[in-house]
Amino acid sequence: MRILIVEDDPMLGDGLRRGLQLLDYAVDWFSTAAEADHALELAGYDAVVLDLGLPGEDGMALLARWRARGCRIPVIVLTARDAIESRICGLDAGADDYLVKPIALDELAARLRAVTRRAVGMSSPVWKHGALEFHPARRQAFWAGAPVELTSREAMLLELLLAHPNRLLTRDFLRDKLYDWQGGVESNALEVHIHHLRRKIHPRIVRTFRGAGYTLGAAEDCQ
Incomplete structure (x- = not known):
């Protein structure tokens, strides 16, 4: 499974990349919306972990733009924005899941497995x-x-x-x-x-x- 992480915090982004790689995921990490957009054009990702507070373009706008152009890749929003309104906006913009920082790596991995199973129509655990x-x-x-x-x-x-x-x-x-x-x-x-x-x-x-x-x-x- 290949994962794209979009996170501008260097410590968190590198930690997520290294942690998921230790769990045997193929992972690419970028810190801006422009880099993430370019990466999606080049590689066939199975899921995206997306921060909302990105430099240049807000992650919410980036997600809405992906969905508007027909991109169906599962997206998990991982953000510090914990207000109910933000959760609603994120899900309505097309997020498949919405998680608030901090989060345990094992839970993030489980959420990634869940959204990718649903994406390929294989929801059964076996x-x-x-x-x-x-x-x-x-x-x-x-x-x-x-x-x-x-x-x-x-x-x-x-x-x-x-x-x-x-x-x-x-x-x-x-x-x-x-x-x-x-x-x-x-x-x-x-x-x-x-x-x-x-x-x-x-x-x-x-x-x-x-x-x-x-x-x-x-x-x-x-x-």
């Missing part, structure tokens, strides 16, 4: 596909009832495939979701992760469309 069972909150997989030991990147990749079961996912799309701009990516890293998923779960858990991308294997082939 995802099932054939003999595979996946718990996105813990990034824990079970195959035929037995736990599967996955690395963080393998679990993130499996989550992406399960979240888009009927979609062909290109190599560029998957890399964009798995890695932020700070992380270096080896040229064959994605193929290595897919090889490991097939070895650890099932040879047909991932289908390859040569030259096009990958998709989740059919449930009946993964029994």
Whole structure:
């Protein structure tokens, strides 16, 4: 899951970025509305954590502009503005959640999981596909009832495939979701992760469309 943080406080912004990265999220952090706008044009984020008190352009106006142009990315407002009127305005402007600082990192991560599950129509806390069972909150997989030991990147990749079961996912799309701009990516890293998923779960858990991308294997082939 790739997250965009828009926060002008250097200590808080860096703390959120580092904290979410430790929880195995790909995270980019910017401090102005202009930078956030540009980042959204370049990367396919799964969710945005948005402060309202930004320099140059208020976060509320930025959110309203995103929604007006059809941007549907889940947005969690994280702000010091705790008045009821501010909460109402934020939600009416298109926020998917509204949180008041300070907040525990684990709660923010749980809120991010909730809004992203809703965004892909996967609101259940347990995802099932054939003999595979996946718990996105813990990034824990079970195959035929037995736990599967996955690395963080393998679990993130499996989550992406399960979240888009009927979609062909290109190599560029998957890399964009798995890695932020700070992380270096080896040229064959994605193929290595897919090889490991097939070895650890099932040879047909991932289908390859040569030259096009990958998709989740059919449930009946993964029994």
